[in-house]
Amino acid sequence: MVFDFDVFTVGGCGRVGLPLSIAFAGKGLKVVAYDIDREKISSVQKGIMPFLEEGCDERLKLLINKNLVASGDLSLLSRSKFVIITIGTPVEEHLNPQYSAMKRFFIDLMPHFTKGQYVILRSTVYPGTTEKIHNLLKENGVLVNLAFCPERIAEGRALCELESLPQVVCAFDQETIWEVSKLFNLLTEEIVILDPIEGELAKLFTNVWRYIHFAIANQFYMIANQYGLDFYRIYEAMTHNYQRARGLPKPGFTAGPCLFKDTMQLAAFNNNNFFLGHAAMLINEGLPNYIVQKLKEKVDLRSKKAGILGMAYKADCDDRRDSLAYKLRKILELEAKEVYCSDVYVPDSSFISPEELLAQCDVVIVAAPHKEYKDLKLAKDKLLVDVWNFYGQGGRI
Numbered sequence: 001m002v003f004d005f006d007v008f009t010v011g012g013c014g015r016v017g018l019p020l021s022i023a024f025a026g027k028g029l030k031v032v033a034y035d036i037d038r039e040k041i042s043s044v045q046k047g048i049m050p051f052l053e054e055g056c057d058e059r060l061k062l063l064i065n066k067n068l069v070a071s072g073d074l075s076l077l078s079r080s081k082f083v084i085i086t087i088g089t090p091v092e093e094h095l096n097p098q099y100s101a102m103k104r105f106f107i108d109l110m111p112h113f114t115k116g117q118y119v120i121l122r123s124t125v126y127p128g129t130t131e132k133i134h135n136l137l138k139e140n141g142v143l144v145n146l147a148f149c150p151e152r153i154a155e156g157r158a159l160c161e162l163e164s165l166p167q168v169v170c171a172f173d174q175e176t177i178w179e180v181s182k183l184f185n186l187l188t189e190e191i192v193i194l195d196p197i198e199g200e201l202a203k204l205f206t207n208v209w210r211y212i213h214f215a216i217a218n219q220f221y222m223i224a225n226q227y228g229l230d231f232y233r234i235y236e237a238m239t240h241n242y243q244r245a246r247g248l249p250k251p252g253f254t255a256g257p258c259l260f261k262d263t264m265q266l267a268a269f270n271n272n273n274f275f276l277g278h279a280a281m282l283i284n285e286g287l288p289n290y291i292v293q294k295l296k297e298k299v300d301l302r303s304k305k306a307g308i309l310g311m312a313y314k315a316d317c318d319d320r321r322d323s324l325a326y327k328l329r330k331i332l333e334l335e336a337k338e339v340y341c342s343d344v345y346v347p348d349s350s351f352i353s354p355e356e357l358l359a360q361c362d363v364v365i366v367a368a369p370h371k372e373y374k375d376l377k378l379a380k381d382k383l384l385v386d387v388w389n390f391y392g393q394g395g396r397i
Protein backbone atom coordinates (compact mmCIF):
# COMPACT_ATOMS: atom_id res chain seq x y z
CA MET A 1 0.00 0.00 0.00
CA VAL A 2 1.38 3.41 -0.96
CA PHE A 3 0.43 6.29 1.31
CA ASP A 4 0.48 10.00 0.40
CA PHE A 5 1.69 10.99 3.87
CA ASP A 6 4.09 9.31 6.25
CA VAL A 7 2.73 10.63 9.53
CA PHE A 8 -0.66 11.99 10.61
CA THR A 9 -0.62 13.41 14.16
CA VAL A 10 -3.99 13.69 15.87
CA GLY A 11 -3.71 16.66 18.22
CA GLY A 12 -0.93 17.79 15.92
CA CYS A 13 -1.02 21.45 16.98
CA GLY A 14 -0.71 20.64 20.70
CA ARG A 15 2.31 20.83 22.97
CA VAL A 16 3.28 17.21 22.26
CA GLY A 17 1.86 16.81 18.76
CA LEU A 18 3.40 19.88 17.14
CA PRO A 19 7.06 19.44 18.16
CA LEU A 20 6.79 15.76 17.21
CA SER A 21 5.31 16.67 13.81
CA ILE A 22 8.08 19.23 13.30
CA ALA A 23 10.73 16.68 14.29
CA PHE A 24 9.47 14.06 11.81
CA ALA A 25 8.99 16.64 9.03
CA GLY A 26 12.55 17.80 9.70
CA LYS A 27 13.72 14.24 8.91
CA GLY A 28 12.18 14.46 5.47
CA LEU A 29 8.84 12.75 6.22
CA LYS A 30 5.56 14.12 4.89
CA VAL A 31 3.55 15.03 7.96
CA VAL A 32 -0.03 16.17 8.58
CA ALA A 33 -0.55 17.94 11.91
CA TYR A 34 -4.29 17.42 12.35
CA ASP A 35 -6.20 19.24 15.08
CA ILE A 36 -9.70 20.38 15.98
CA ASP A 37 -8.52 23.74 17.33
CA ARG A 38 -9.07 26.15 14.42
CA GLU A 39 -7.04 28.95 15.97
CA LYS A 40 -3.98 26.77 16.46
CA ILE A 41 -4.27 25.33 12.94
CA SER A 42 -4.43 28.80 11.44
CA SER A 43 -1.43 29.95 13.47
CA VAL A 44 0.64 26.90 12.46
CA GLN A 45 -0.37 27.33 8.81
CA LYS A 46 1.11 30.84 8.97
CA GLY A 47 4.31 29.42 10.43
CA ILE A 48 3.65 30.85 13.89
CA MET A 49 4.03 28.58 16.92
CA PRO A 50 0.90 28.74 19.13
CA PHE A 51 3.10 28.32 22.23
CA LEU A 52 6.73 28.61 23.35
CA GLU A 53 8.96 25.69 22.46
CA GLU A 54 12.70 26.12 22.05
CA GLY A 55 13.93 25.89 18.47
CA CYS A 56 10.47 25.30 16.99
CA ASP A 57 9.85 28.80 15.57
CA GLU A 58 12.61 28.61 12.99
CA ARG A 59 12.04 24.96 12.12
CA LEU A 60 8.28 25.47 11.68
CA LYS A 61 8.87 28.38 9.30
CA LEU A 62 11.18 26.22 7.20
CA LEU A 63 8.87 23.21 7.04
CA ILE A 64 5.33 24.55 6.91
CA ASN A 65 3.43 23.94 3.69
CA LYS A 66 6.39 21.90 2.49
CA ASN A 67 6.93 18.65 4.42
CA LEU A 68 4.49 19.73 7.13
CA VAL A 69 0.86 20.69 6.72
CA ALA A 70 -1.49 21.77 9.50
CA SER A 71 -5.04 20.74 8.81
CA GLY A 72 -8.50 20.12 10.24
CA ASP A 73 -9.28 17.64 7.48
CA LEU A 74 -9.76 14.19 9.00
CA SER A 75 -10.05 12.56 5.58
CA LEU A 76 -6.24 12.83 5.24
CA LEU A 77 -5.89 10.22 8.00
CA SER A 78 -6.65 7.30 5.66
CA ARG A 79 -3.84 8.46 3.33
CA SER A 80 -1.16 8.30 6.04
CA LYS A 81 1.03 5.33 7.00
CA PHE A 82 1.52 6.23 10.68
CA VAL A 83 -1.26 7.81 12.76
CA ILE A 84 0.04 9.21 16.03
CA ILE A 85 -2.46 10.09 18.77
CA THR A 86 -1.32 13.00 20.96
CA ILE A 87 -4.59 14.30 22.42
CA GLY A 88 -4.83 15.12 26.15
CA THR A 89 -5.23 12.24 28.62
CA PRO A 90 -8.95 11.63 29.07
CA VAL A 91 -9.67 12.49 32.72
CA GLU A 92 -12.64 14.23 34.34
CA GLU A 93 -12.52 17.30 36.60
CA HIS A 94 -11.44 15.23 39.64
CA LEU A 95 -8.71 13.58 37.56
CA ASN A 96 -10.46 10.21 37.49
CA PRO A 97 -9.65 8.24 34.33
CA GLN A 98 -12.30 8.34 31.61
CA TYR A 99 -11.89 5.34 29.36
CA SER A 100 -15.26 6.10 27.76
CA ALA A 101 -13.82 9.31 26.25
CA MET A 102 -10.91 7.40 24.70
CA LYS A 103 -13.28 4.72 23.41
CA ARG A 104 -15.58 7.35 21.86
CA PHE A 105 -12.56 9.04 20.29
CA PHE A 106 -11.47 5.76 18.62
CA ILE A 107 -15.00 4.90 17.52
CA ASP A 108 -15.15 8.29 15.78
CA LEU A 109 -11.81 7.67 14.05
CA MET A 110 -12.67 4.12 12.95
CA PRO A 111 -14.29 4.96 9.60
CA HIS A 112 -11.05 6.69 8.58
CA PHE A 113 -8.60 3.91 9.40
CA THR A 114 -7.10 1.94 6.51
CA LYS A 115 -5.87 -1.65 6.55
CA GLY A 116 -2.15 -1.87 7.22
CA GLN A 117 -1.80 1.50 8.95
CA TYR A 118 0.18 1.87 12.15
CA VAL A 119 -1.70 3.63 14.92
CA ILE A 120 0.53 4.91 17.72
CA LEU A 121 -0.86 6.04 21.06
CA ARG A 122 1.50 8.76 22.30
CA SER A 123 -0.79 10.33 24.93
CA THR A 124 -0.28 9.26 28.52
CA VAL A 125 -3.03 6.77 29.24
CA TYR A 126 -4.55 4.86 32.13
CA PRO A 127 -2.84 1.43 32.30
CA GLY A 128 -4.65 -1.15 30.21
CA THR A 129 -6.00 1.40 27.72
CA THR A 130 -3.82 0.23 24.81
CA GLU A 131 -5.04 -3.34 25.20
CA LYS A 132 -8.67 -2.22 25.45
CA ILE A 133 -8.29 -0.16 22.28
CA HIS A 134 -6.55 -3.09 20.59
CA ASN A 135 -9.53 -5.31 21.40
CA LEU A 136 -12.03 -2.62 20.38
CA LEU A 137 -10.40 -2.26 16.98
CA LYS A 138 -10.28 -6.05 16.51
CA GLU A 139 -13.93 -6.49 17.50
CA ASN A 140 -14.87 -3.89 14.91
CA GLY A 141 -12.80 -5.51 12.17
CA VAL A 142 -10.39 -2.57 11.93
CA LEU A 143 -7.16 -4.04 10.58
CA VAL A 144 -4.59 -1.55 11.82
CA ASN A 145 -1.46 -2.21 13.87
CA LEU A 146 -1.60 -0.58 17.28
CA ALA A 147 1.37 0.59 19.35
CA PHE A 148 1.93 2.62 22.49
CA CYS A 149 4.95 4.94 22.53
CA PRO A 150 4.78 7.35 25.46
CA GLU A 151 5.97 10.93 25.13
CA ARG A 152 8.66 11.72 27.69
CA ILE A 153 9.81 15.22 26.74
CA ALA A 154 9.77 18.16 29.13
CA GLU A 155 7.89 21.16 27.77
CA GLY A 156 10.29 23.73 26.36
CA ARG A 157 12.93 21.13 25.51
CA ALA A 158 10.89 18.96 23.14
CA LEU A 159 13.00 19.20 19.99
CA CYS A 160 16.31 18.46 21.61
CA GLU A 161 14.86 15.71 23.84
CA LEU A 162 13.06 14.00 20.96
CA GLU A 163 16.46 13.52 19.39
CA SER A 164 18.32 12.51 22.53
CA LEU A 165 15.97 10.44 24.73
CA PRO A 166 15.55 6.72 24.05
CA GLN A 167 12.08 5.98 22.68
CA VAL A 168 9.89 3.37 24.34
CA VAL A 169 8.03 1.22 21.81
CA CYS A 170 5.27 -1.18 22.86
CA ALA A 171 3.07 -3.32 20.65
CA PHE A 172 1.35 -6.67 20.46
CA ASP A 173 3.39 -8.15 17.61
CA GLN A 174 6.96 -8.12 16.32
CA GLU A 175 6.14 -6.62 12.94
CA THR A 176 4.55 -3.53 14.52
CA ILE A 177 7.45 -3.18 16.95
CA TRP A 178 9.84 -3.33 14.00
CA GLU A 179 8.01 -0.76 11.83
CA VAL A 180 7.35 1.68 14.67
CA SER A 181 10.92 1.34 15.91
CA LYS A 182 12.14 2.18 12.40
CA LEU A 183 10.01 5.33 12.48
CA PHE A 184 11.37 6.49 15.85
CA ASN A 185 14.89 5.52 14.83
CA LEU A 186 14.72 8.53 12.51
CA LEU A 187 14.77 10.65 15.67
CA THR A 188 16.93 8.66 18.02
CA GLU A 189 19.18 5.61 18.00
CA GLU A 190 18.02 3.94 21.16
CA ILE A 191 14.73 2.09 21.30
CA VAL A 192 13.46 0.35 24.43
CA ILE A 193 10.88 -2.36 23.85
CA LEU A 194 8.20 -3.21 26.41
CA ASP A 195 4.76 -4.79 26.51
CA PRO A 196 1.99 -2.15 26.34
CA ILE A 197 0.97 -2.45 29.99
CA GLU A 198 4.63 -2.16 31.04
CA GLY A 199 5.07 0.90 28.84
CA GLU A 200 1.95 2.56 30.23
CA LEU A 201 3.23 1.97 33.75
CA ALA A 202 6.77 3.09 32.85
CA LYS A 203 5.35 6.43 31.73
CA LEU A 204 3.25 6.88 34.87
CA PHE A 205 6.02 5.69 37.21
CA THR A 206 8.42 8.20 35.61
CA ASN A 207 6.13 11.16 36.23
CA VAL A 208 5.07 10.00 39.67
CA TRP A 209 8.68 9.43 40.69
CA ARG A 210 9.39 13.06 39.79
CA TYR A 211 6.28 14.27 41.59
CA ILE A 212 7.29 12.43 44.77
CA HIS A 213 10.86 13.77 44.54
CA PHE A 214 9.57 17.34 44.40
CA ALA A 215 7.26 16.58 47.33
CA ILE A 216 10.24 15.43 49.42
CA ALA A 217 12.01 18.75 48.73
CA ASN A 218 8.85 20.72 49.51
CA GLN A 219 8.29 18.79 52.74
CA PHE A 220 11.89 19.34 53.88
CA TYR A 221 11.52 23.02 53.03
CA MET A 222 8.39 23.33 55.16
CA ILE A 223 9.97 21.45 58.08
CA ALA A 224 13.06 23.69 58.06
CA ASN A 225 10.91 26.78 57.69
CA GLN A 226 8.71 25.74 60.62
CA TYR A 227 11.84 25.89 62.77
CA GLY A 228 12.77 29.34 61.45
CA LEU A 229 15.58 27.89 59.33
CA ASP A 230 16.53 28.60 55.76
CA PHE A 231 16.27 25.27 53.96
CA TYR A 232 18.78 26.37 51.31
CA ARG A 233 21.66 26.43 53.79
CA ILE A 234 20.83 22.82 54.65
CA TYR A 235 20.25 21.90 51.00
CA GLU A 236 23.65 23.27 49.95
CA ALA A 237 25.37 21.33 52.72
CA MET A 238 23.52 18.12 51.83
CA THR A 239 24.29 18.25 48.13
CA HIS A 240 27.79 19.79 48.14
CA ASN A 241 30.22 17.14 46.88
CA TYR A 242 27.92 14.44 48.17
CA GLN A 243 26.80 12.27 45.30
CA ARG A 244 24.06 10.37 47.16
CA ALA A 245 22.03 13.54 47.82
CA ARG A 246 22.54 14.98 44.33
CA GLY A 247 19.10 13.84 43.15
CA LEU A 248 17.31 16.02 45.69
CA PRO A 249 15.49 18.73 43.76
CA LYS A 250 15.00 22.26 45.07
CA PRO A 251 11.63 23.17 46.52
CA GLY A 252 9.06 25.14 44.55
CA PHE A 253 5.62 24.91 42.98
CA THR A 254 5.20 21.44 41.49
CA ALA A 255 2.44 21.81 38.97
CA GLY A 256 1.50 21.56 35.31
CA PRO A 257 -0.64 19.29 33.20
CA CYS A 258 1.23 16.01 33.79
CA LEU A 259 2.74 15.16 37.19
CA PHE A 260 -0.28 15.59 39.48
CA LYS A 261 -2.70 14.11 36.93
CA ASP A 262 -0.47 11.09 36.35
CA THR A 263 -0.04 10.51 40.08
CA MET A 264 -3.82 10.37 40.37
CA GLN A 265 -3.98 7.95 37.40
CA LEU A 266 -1.60 5.62 39.17
CA ALA A 267 -3.60 5.91 42.40
CA ALA A 268 -6.80 5.04 40.52
CA PHE A 269 -5.05 2.09 38.87
CA ASN A 270 -4.07 0.76 42.28
CA ASN A 271 -7.60 1.06 43.70
CA ASN A 272 -6.61 4.23 45.51
CA ASN A 273 -4.05 2.38 47.61
CA PHE A 274 -1.23 4.78 47.01
CA PHE A 275 -0.27 6.48 50.27
CA LEU A 276 2.99 7.85 48.93
CA GLY A 277 1.31 9.41 45.89
CA HIS A 278 -1.51 10.90 47.93
CA ALA A 279 0.95 12.23 50.51
CA ALA A 280 2.98 13.85 47.71
CA MET A 281 -0.20 15.41 46.37
CA LEU A 282 -1.08 16.89 49.78
CA ILE A 283 2.42 18.33 50.15
CA ASN A 284 2.78 19.77 46.63
CA GLU A 285 -0.76 21.09 46.36
CA GLY A 286 -0.53 22.41 49.93
CA LEU A 287 2.50 24.64 49.34
CA PRO A 288 0.47 27.73 48.29
CA ASN A 289 -1.66 27.37 51.45
CA TYR A 290 1.46 26.98 53.56
CA ILE A 291 2.97 30.16 52.10
CA VAL A 292 -0.17 32.17 52.87
CA GLN A 293 -0.39 30.78 56.42
CA LYS A 294 3.22 31.76 57.10
CA LEU A 295 2.63 35.21 55.63
CA LYS A 296 -0.38 35.66 57.91
CA GLU A 297 1.81 34.86 60.91
CA LYS A 298 4.30 37.51 59.79
CA VAL A 299 2.14 40.42 58.64
CA ASP A 300 -1.45 41.54 58.71
CA LEU A 301 -2.24 40.37 55.18
CA ARG A 302 -5.67 42.03 55.24
CA SER A 303 -3.96 45.41 54.98
CA LYS A 304 -1.37 44.33 52.38
CA LYS A 305 -1.28 44.27 48.62
CA ALA A 306 0.11 40.94 47.43
CA GLY A 307 1.77 40.35 44.07
CA ILE A 308 2.43 37.05 42.31
CA LEU A 309 5.41 37.08 40.00
CA GLY A 310 5.07 34.43 37.27
CA MET A 311 1.75 32.69 36.63
CA ALA A 312 2.94 29.87 34.35
CA TYR A 313 3.29 26.44 35.91
CA LYS A 314 7.09 26.54 35.67
CA ALA A 315 9.94 28.88 34.81
CA ASP A 316 10.53 30.19 31.27
CA CYS A 317 7.29 28.66 30.01
CA ASP A 318 3.97 30.08 28.77
CA ASP A 319 1.80 27.17 29.89
CA ARG A 320 -0.62 28.06 32.69
CA ARG A 321 -2.40 24.70 32.82
CA ASP A 322 -2.78 23.52 36.42
CA SER A 323 -0.38 26.20 37.62
CA LEU A 324 -0.24 26.53 41.39
CA ALA A 325 0.15 30.30 40.96
CA TYR A 326 -3.59 30.38 40.25
CA LYS A 327 -4.33 28.41 43.39
CA LEU A 328 -2.15 30.89 45.30
CA ARG A 329 -4.11 33.75 43.75
CA LYS A 330 -7.42 32.25 44.90
CA ILE A 331 -6.17 31.89 48.49
CA LEU A 332 -4.68 35.39 48.53
CA GLU A 333 -7.90 36.85 47.20
CA LEU A 334 -9.52 35.62 50.41
CA GLU A 335 -6.75 36.83 52.71
CA ALA A 336 -5.01 39.92 51.29
CA LYS A 337 -6.22 43.46 50.66
CA GLU A 338 -5.55 43.19 46.93
CA VAL A 339 -3.83 40.71 44.63
CA TYR A 340 -1.85 41.55 41.49
CA CYS A 341 -0.38 39.13 38.99
CA SER A 342 2.31 39.35 36.36
CA ASP A 343 3.80 37.04 33.77
CA VAL A 344 6.13 37.78 30.87
CA TYR A 345 4.94 34.77 28.88
CA VAL A 346 1.29 34.14 29.78
CA PRO A 347 -0.95 36.65 27.99
CA ASP A 348 -3.71 38.09 30.22
CA SER A 349 -5.03 41.62 30.06
CA SER A 350 -5.62 41.66 33.84
CA PHE A 351 -1.90 41.17 34.53
CA ILE A 352 0.43 44.11 35.21
CA SER A 353 4.11 44.47 34.34
CA PRO A 354 6.67 43.05 36.81
CA GLU A 355 7.99 46.55 37.51
CA GLU A 356 4.49 47.80 38.32
CA LEU A 357 3.88 44.77 40.51
CA LEU A 358 7.03 45.42 42.49
CA ALA A 359 6.10 49.07 42.90
CA GLN A 360 2.47 48.40 43.87
CA CYS A 361 2.73 45.46 46.25
CA ASP A 362 3.82 45.14 49.89
CA VAL A 363 4.37 41.40 49.57
CA VAL A 364 5.82 39.74 46.44
CA ILE A 365 5.72 35.98 45.93
CA VAL A 366 7.83 34.41 43.21
CA ALA A 367 5.61 31.68 41.75
CA ALA A 368 7.36 31.05 38.40
CA PRO A 369 10.97 32.25 38.38
CA HIS A 370 11.25 33.33 34.73
CA LYS A 371 14.79 34.36 33.74
CA GLU A 372 13.48 37.85 32.81
CA TYR A 373 12.88 38.52 36.51
CA LYS A 374 16.47 37.99 37.56
CA ASP A 375 17.50 41.64 37.52
CA LEU A 376 14.37 43.02 39.16
CA LYS A 377 15.09 45.02 42.30
CA LEU A 378 12.72 44.91 45.23
CA ALA A 379 12.67 47.82 47.68
CA LYS A 380 13.91 46.97 51.19
CA ASP A 381 10.58 47.71 52.89
CA LYS A 382 8.79 45.00 50.87
CA LEU A 383 8.47 41.38 51.80
CA LEU A 384 9.79 38.82 49.32
CA VAL A 385 8.69 35.18 49.37
CA ASP A 386 11.12 33.18 47.26
CA VAL A 387 10.65 29.47 47.88
CA TRP A 388 12.87 28.82 44.83
CA ASN A 389 15.75 30.95 46.22
CA PHE A 390 15.76 32.53 42.77
CA TYR A 391 17.32 35.72 44.13
CA GLY A 392 19.89 33.88 46.23
CA GLN A 393 18.72 35.44 49.48
CA GLY A 394 17.42 32.18 50.89
CA GLY A 395 13.93 30.77 50.97
CA ARG A 396 12.79 31.44 54.51
CA ILE A 397 9.33 32.89 55.10
Ligand SMILES: NC(=O)c1ccc[n+]([C@@H]2O[C@H](COP(=O)([O-])OP(=O)(O)OC[C@H]3O[C@@H](n4cnc5c(N)ncnc54)[C@H](O)[C@@H]3O)[C@@H](O)[C@H]2O)c1
Binds near residue numbers: 013016034086153
Ligand atom coordinates in the same frame (compact mmCIF):
# COMPACT_ATOMS: atom_id res chain seq x y z
N1 LIG B 1 2.88 18.68 27.70
C1 LIG B 1 3.88 17.86 27.98
O1 LIG B 1 4.99 18.29 28.34
C2 LIG B 1 3.69 16.37 27.93
C3 LIG B 1 4.82 15.55 28.09
C4 LIG B 1 4.67 14.18 28.00
C5 LIG B 1 3.41 13.65 27.79
N2 LIG B 1 2.32 14.46 27.66
C6 LIG B 1 1.02 13.84 27.40
O2 LIG B 1 0.71 14.11 26.03
C7 LIG B 1 -0.70 14.25 25.87
C8 LIG B 1 -0.98 15.57 25.19
O3 LIG B 1 -0.60 16.63 26.04
P1 LIG B 1 -0.37 18.11 25.50
O4 LIG B 1 0.30 18.86 26.59
O5 LIG B 1 0.24 18.07 24.16
O6 LIG B 1 -1.88 18.62 25.36
P2 LIG B 1 -2.37 19.81 24.44
O7 LIG B 1 -3.70 20.19 24.97
O8 LIG B 1 -1.31 20.85 24.31
O9 LIG B 1 -2.54 19.13 23.02
C9 LIG B 1 -3.61 18.29 22.66
C10 LIG B 1 -4.10 18.74 21.29
O10 LIG B 1 -5.09 17.79 20.88
C11 LIG B 1 -6.13 18.50 20.22
N3 LIG B 1 -7.29 17.63 20.23
C12 LIG B 1 -8.10 17.34 21.27
N4 LIG B 1 -9.07 16.48 20.86
C13 LIG B 1 -8.84 16.22 19.55
C14 LIG B 1 -9.49 15.42 18.58
N5 LIG B 1 -10.57 14.70 18.87
N6 LIG B 1 -8.99 15.40 17.33
C15 LIG B 1 -7.91 16.14 17.01
N7 LIG B 1 -7.25 16.93 17.88
C16 LIG B 1 -7.71 16.97 19.14
C17 LIG B 1 -6.25 19.79 21.01
O11 LIG B 1 -6.88 20.80 20.26
C18 LIG B 1 -4.77 20.11 21.30
O12 LIG B 1 -4.20 20.92 20.30
C19 LIG B 1 -1.29 14.09 27.26
O13 LIG B 1 -1.67 12.76 27.43
C20 LIG B 1 -0.14 14.43 28.18
O14 LIG B 1 -0.27 13.84 29.44
C21 LIG B 1 2.45 15.81 27.70
